[in-house]
Structure formats: C-alpha cells, structure tokens
Amino acid sequence: MSNVIEIITGDITTLAVDAIVNAANSTLLGGGGVDGAIHRAAGPKLVEECATLGGCPVGEARITKGYNLPARFVIHTVGPVWHGGGNGEPELLAACYRTSYALARSHGLRSIAFPAISCGVYGYPMEQAGAVSLAAAREASSSGDFGRIVLVQFNEPALACYLTVARRLEIRFTS
Ligand code: ADP
Numbered sequence: 001m002s003n004v005i006e007i008i009t010g011d012i013t014t015l016a017v018d019a020i021v022n023a024a025n026s027t028l029l030g031g032g033g034v035d036g037a038i039h040r041a042a043g044p045k046l047v048e049e050c051a052t053l054g055g056c057p058v059g060e061a062r063i064t065k066g067y068n069l070p071a072r073f074v075i076h077t078v079g080p081v082w083h084g085g086g087n088g089e090p091e092l093l094a095a096c097y098r099t100s101y102a103l104a105r106s107h108g109l110r111s112i113a114f115p116a117i118s119c120g121v122y123g124y125p126m127e128q129a130g131a132v133s134l135a136a137a138r139e140a141s142s143s144g145d146f147g148r149i150v151l152v153q154f155n156e157p158a159l160a161c162y163l164t165v166a167r168r169l170e171i172r173f174t175s
Contacts, residue, residue: 004141005134005149005173007166008137009159013041013138013151016070018109019063021100023117026055028062033120034154043068045090046096050076063103073109075100079118082125093118097136104146111148116158130165138171 012020012034023040025031028050030039040044049064053076056062062078077100080092096117104112114133116125137149153159159175165174 003172003174005137005151005171007151007153007159007173007175009153009156009160011037012113013026013037013069015113015149015150015152017111017113017148018071019075019112020066020069020071020072020106021112021113021114021117022074022076023120024056024078026057026078028053028056031069034115038074041069042074043067054129059092059099061096061099061103064105065084071113073107075103075112077117079122079124082118082123085128089124090128093124093129093132094136097133101136101140110146111150112146113150113152115152115154119158126161129166130162131169134162134166134169134171138169157169
C-alpha cells in the first residue's frame with residue numbers, strides 16, 4: 001500500500017483536496033494566519049456561510065463549502081490556546097483532529113489537508129503539536145477511509161520538526 005500521509009511545506013489554500021482544514025477561531029468569522037489566507041482565497045461567500053453556523057467551541061469542527069478554493073470543502077476547527085499544557089491543551093488539540101477526520105468521513109471525503117493547528121498565534125509548541133497531529137494522521141490512515149492525508153507546514157523549520165517527530169513515532173509518510 002502506498003503511503004497515505006504526506007508531510008510537505010506549502011500554502012494550504014492551493015491544494016486540490018476534498019477538504020482543507022482551517023485553524024479558525026471560535027467565532028468562525030475569519031482571523032489572521034491560515035484563517036485569513038483561506039478566507040481571502042475562498043472569497044466572501046465563505047464568511048457568509050460561516051456566519052450561519054453560530055460559532056464553534058474549542059476542540060470541535062464545522063464544515064462549509066470551499067467556494068473559490070481548489071478544495072471542495074473547508075473544515076473549520078478551533079484549536080486550544082497554549083497556556084502551558086496543563087489546561088487540557090493536548091486533549092483539545094487531539095479532539096480537533098479527531099472531529100475533523102470524523103466530519104470528513106461522514107461526508108465521504110477521502111483527501112484532507114491540515115495546517116499546524118494552534119501553532120501560530122495560539123502558541124502551541126510545534127513539536128508537541130506535531131506529535132498530536134501525526135498520531136491522529138496515523139490512526140486515520142489505518143482506518144482505510146482516506147486515500148490522502150496532507151500535513152502542510154508553512155516553513156522549513158516547521159517541516160523539519162514534523163519530520164523528526166514522524167521518524168520518532170515510526171510513522172510511514174512521504175515528503
Ligand atoms: P492558530 O490561531 O491556530 O495558532 P495560525 O493561523 O496563527 O493558527 O497558525 C497555524 C499554523 O498555520 C502556523 O504554523 C502558521 O505558520 C501556518 N500557516 C499560516 N498560513 C498558512 C497557509 N497559507 N498554509 C499553511 N499553513 C499556514
């Protein structure tokens with residue numbers, strides 16, 4: 001079986017997958033970082049649809065269409081803000097990945113791309129977040145429900161960090 005998990009650098013808004021995941025904030029009304037980039041690329045209809053959803057709690061996810069994006073859908077999940085790790089951050093971040101994969105599955109989507117949720121302004125340490133992301137990707141890939149899982153890093157240091165964690169966890173991937 002070919003490797004399902006890809007770890008790459010790039011701009012998630014350019015990927016033609018069934019769904020890209022947005023690291024949103026709980027209003028779902030747009031923000032900075034990857035959220036801003038996704039809204040800019042999708043066009044104004046995305047925020048219109050988001051406005052009908054009534055927000056999203058931390059650790060949960062909501063799905064919308066992708067509008068002008070090459071991706072068909074956007075799964076918006078709200079990562080935890082890092083407060084040192086003793087406030088449920090690992091469980092909440094794991095829940096973001098779990099609920100995002102579950103939403104994709106329930107819509108019959110087989111290819112999905114994730115940014116490093118919570119690793120920007122929310123301050124989650126990249127290596128610890130990478131371990132959560134990679135463990136979730138391994139579980140999703142072993143389910144056989146996904147043909148392609150892309151973990152998108154925005155720069156080379158982030159990529160190097162994810163690759164190190166993937167090797168330590170003995171996860172099969174392509175890069
Ligand atoms: P959060 O608020 O969850 O921390 P951010 O958007 O601030 O979300 O950052 C999440 C991660 O997304 C960071 O690692 C950031 O470098 C990365 N990022 C920002 N823009 C993009 C993009 N266009 N494609 C992929 N990753 C991106």
